[in-house]
Amino acid sequence: MEVGKKRAVSFLLGLLSWGVALVFFFPIFWMVLNGFKEEIDANTDPKLVFDPTFDRFDEVTSQTQGLLGFREAFMNSVWAVSISTILVLVLAVPAAYALAIRPVAKWRDVLFFFISTKFLPVVAAILPLWIIARELDLLNTRLVLIILYTAMNLPLAVWMLRSFFSEVPKELIEAAQIDGAKLRGQITSVILPIVAPGLAATALLCVIFAWNEFFLAVQLNPVDGSTIPIWVTSNVSTRGNFLAKLSAASTLATLPVVLAGWLAQKRMIRGLSMGAIK
Amino acid sequence: MAEVRYENASRIYPGTDIPAVESLNLDIPDGELLVLVGPSGSGKSTALRMLAGLEFVDEGSVYINSEDVTLTPPQDRDIAMVFQNYALYPNMTVQANMGFALKQQGVAKPERAERVQEAARILDLEPYLDRKPKNLSGGQRQRVAMGRAIVRRPQVFLMDEPLSNLDAKLRVQTRTELADLQARLGVTTVYVTHDQVEAMTMGHRVAVLKDGILQQVDRPRTLYSRPVNLFVAGFIGSPAMNLVEAEAGGPDGVRLGTLALPLDEQVAHELAAREPGTYTLGVRPEHLQLASEGIAGEVTVVEELGSESYVHVAVEHQGGSLLLVVRAEGETMTQRGDNVQVSCRGPVHVFASNGERIGA
Ligand SMILES: Nc1ncnc2c1ncn2[C@@H]1O[C@H](COP(=O)(O)OP(=O)(O)OP(=O)(O)O)[C@@H](O)[C@H]1O
Ligand SMILES: [Mg+2]
Numbered sequence: 001m002e003v004g005k006k007r008a009v010s011f012l013l014g015l016l017s018w019g020v021a022l023v024f025f026f027p028i029f030w031m032v033l034n035g036f037k038e039e040i041d042a043n044t045d046p047k048l049v050f051d052p053t054f055d056r057f058d059e060v061t062s063q064t065q066g067l068l069g070f071r072e073a074f075m076n077s078v079w080a081v082s083i084s085t086i087l088v089l090v091l092a093v094p095a096a097y098a099l100a101i102r103p104v105a106k107w108r109d110v111l112f113f114f115i116s117t118k119f120l121p122v123v124a125a126i127l128p129l130w131i132i133a134r135e136l137d138l139l140n141t142r143l144v145l146i147i148l149y150t151a152m153n154l155p156l157a158v159w160m161l162r163s164f165f166s167e168v169p170k171e172l173i174e175a176a177q178i179d180g181a182k183l184r185g186q187i188t189s190v191i192l193p194i195v196a197p198g199l200a201a202t203a204l205l206c207v208i209f210a211w212n213e214f215f216l217a218v219q220l221n222p223v224d225g226s227t228i229p230i231w232v233t234s235n236v237s238t239r240g241n242f243l244a245k246l247s248a249a250s251t252l253a254t255l256p257v258v259l260a261g262w263l264a265q266k267r268m269i270r271g272l273s274m275g276a277i278k
Numbered sequence: 279m280a281e282v283r284y285e286n287a288s289r290i291y292p293g294t295d296i297p298a299v300e301s302l303n304l305d306i307p308d309g310e311l312l313v314l315v316g317p318s319g320s321g322k323s324t325a326l327r328m329l330a331g332l333e334f335v336d337e338g339s340v341y342i343n344s345e346d347v348t349l350t351p352p353q354d355r356d357i358a359m360v361f362q363n364y365a366l367y368p369n370m371t372v373q374a375n376m377g378f379a380l381k382q383q384g385v386a387k388p389e390r391a392e393r394v395q396e397a398a399r400i401l402d403l404e405p406y407l408d409r410k411p412k413n414l415s416g417g418q419r420q421r422v423a424m425g426r427a428i429v430r431r432p433q434v435f436l437m438d439e440p441l442s443n444l445d446a447k448l449r450v451q452t453r454t455e456l457a458d459l460q461a462r463l464g465v466t467t468v469y470v471t472h473d474q475v476e477a478m479t480m481g482h483r484v485a486v487l488k489d490g491i492l493q494q495v496d497r498p499r500t501l502y503s504r505p506v507n508l509f510v511a512g513f514i515g516s517p518a519m520n521l522v523e524a525e526a527g528g529p530d531g532v533r534l535g536t537l538a539l540p541l542d543e544q545v546a547h548e549l550a551a552r553e554p555g556t557y558t559l560g561v562r563p564e565h566l567q568l569a570s571e572g573i574a575g576e577v578t579v580v581e582e583l584g585s586e587s588y589v590h591v592a593v594e595h596q597g598g599s600l601l602l603v604v605r606a607e608g609e610t611m612t613q614r615g616d617n618v619q620v621s622c623r624g625p626v627h628v629f630a631s632n633g634e635r636i637g638a
Binding site: 169171172174175176177178179180181182185189190193194 | 378
């Protein structure tokens with residue numbers, strides 16, 4: 001009786017999670033599916049069975065309508081995202097060390113300051129940002145996005161890395177000190193390998209946020225040097241149907257993030273500090 | 279080869295008023311295995327960490343080989359430490375763990391491998407050199423932690439309760455191996471434990487700490503037979519010494535009820551010169567015996583340990599009931615509820631009301 005009941009419950013729970021997962025996944029699935037359709041099919045009755053075609057993908061990637069080509073936008077995104085993410089990590093690792101492992105005086109205040117920089121809505125800051133960017137001749141450059149994405153992700157990265165760093169057993173660092181490791185050796189040989197999964201998770205979030213960032217890009221960088229999200233919207237045309245094209249473009253825009261997620265996940269599942277202590 | 283010296287060394291943790299270690303004076307000659315023992319929170323780890331350079335020395339100094347290292351960072355002290363939880367680097371193999379310190383010193387790879395191999399041979403770790411710590415048993419991890427210390431051939435070994443994560447049997451076995459290894463290597467060692475049996479069996483000398491204050495440092499034998507105060511008397515020895523408050527002082531000697539207790543000559547002499555008053559008497563269980571004559575009492579518990587047994591006897595004392603633990607050889611025929619007589623055959627320790635021992 002009991003066992004049967006338990007089985008029924010776990011079956012129902014399983015069903016429920018599949019249901020929820022499907023609800024979340026369906027729009028994505030439909031987007032990908034639409035990308036392989038003719039415009040006419042995408043815009044009429046929803047159809048599951050159709051002749052798949054790559055034409056929409058060809059159209060969105062090769063077409064030079066408007067000012068922004070796919071290749072160009074893609075490279076701009078890759079630059080802005082990768083450089084800003086690397087900068088964020090390079091700056092956040094020492095910050096996290098100073099906040100978690102050898103806490104500086106008033107580290108709580110410092111930590112709070114970091115997060116407080118996110119209190120102001122970006123919309124409220126956009127005008128001064130725009131003016132500063134104009135004065136420095138940075139409008140429509142990759143550089144302005146690199147700077148802003150770094151600034152945007154840094155507080156988050158510091159917070160995340162701080163909590164990962166503070167999970168490194170104190171004795172391990174002390175053991176490294178006694179073994180004669182200087183600060184650099186302690187960080188590279190002992191701390192970083194242990195926080196690698198946390199580093200991967202942090203990097204992934206930075207990549208996702210920077211890759212999907214739209215508002216700053218559209219305000220400060222609408223023409224040259226713009227990024228994939230802007231390119232996606234450039235496929236919204238004022239005349240005729242564009243749903244299939246937009247789906248194809250969105251699918252392409254999503255792929256790199258999915259790839260990054262998959263790569264990061266492989267590092268993340270490695271156990272944290274297994275076997276270090278006791 | 280090194281001597282270690284603490285000179286009035288104190289540590290006051292930020293945000294606390296009471297020193298965790300207060301004015302510690304300790305001289306450790308070259309090659310000695312000195313055990314720091316004391317109850318939890320007595321400052322053993324703090325004292326050890328001050329020597330390691332992991333804890334700031336607020337007052338006084340610490341010397342290694344008559345060189346003042348009070349402000350020297352741990353990297354430059356040439357010491358090795360075994361942590362209670364081993365603190366093995368989880369991302370490195372056993373070999374890399376053991377060779378890490380040598381690598382930091384810039385020892386060339388072939389020599390490093392050779393020295394790691396040698397330490398692994400001593401500790402029976404050869405089959406595990408390529409494993410990660412998480413794939414080792416607790417005892418093997420403990421040996422890797424030891425190995426990491428001995429490959430370095432440091433001036434001083436520091437060990438903070440290195441056996442406390444092992445099961446009882448392995449702990450006893452490892453403790454003898456460790457003492458033997460230390461003697462063979464001849465490296466000055468400071469060993470922290472809260473287990474007084476471990477302290478007594480391993481230490482060349484044992485330093486007893488309480489509330490950050492050094493109570494006594496002596497050879498185990500002396501610590502046992504001449505505890506300087508009530509705390510050491512109660513802490514050292516298992517089962518603990520019987521401690522009884524009684525009227526004494528003056529020329530009458532010491533009595534427990536009707537029983538006259540034997541005293542060392544010196545103790546008797548000093549006691550005779552003192553004012554009569556309340557003193558604490560200390561009697562080891564092995565100095566009491568069940569006899570045909572003595573103080574009468576009733577047996578409450580009998581602990582049979584095979585080669586010996588401990589009989590708990592409730593006797594009447596100063597209008598109340600007092601429990602005495604009496605050691606008996608081999609088996610006893612005694613049972614709970616028996617009425618027995620207890621007599622005393624060994625010298626009794628006497629402590630003044632401030633806890634100090636009377637008579638050197
Ligand atoms: N980082 C710290 N900050 C403040 N007080 C501390 C700190 N570390 C230890 N103490 C205090 O200092 C005293 C001594 O601690 P210590 O760790 O040296 O004791 P111990 O003898 O090693 O005890 P145990 O057997 O439990 O390990 C304790 O009262 C403890 O609460
Ligand atoms: Mg301790």
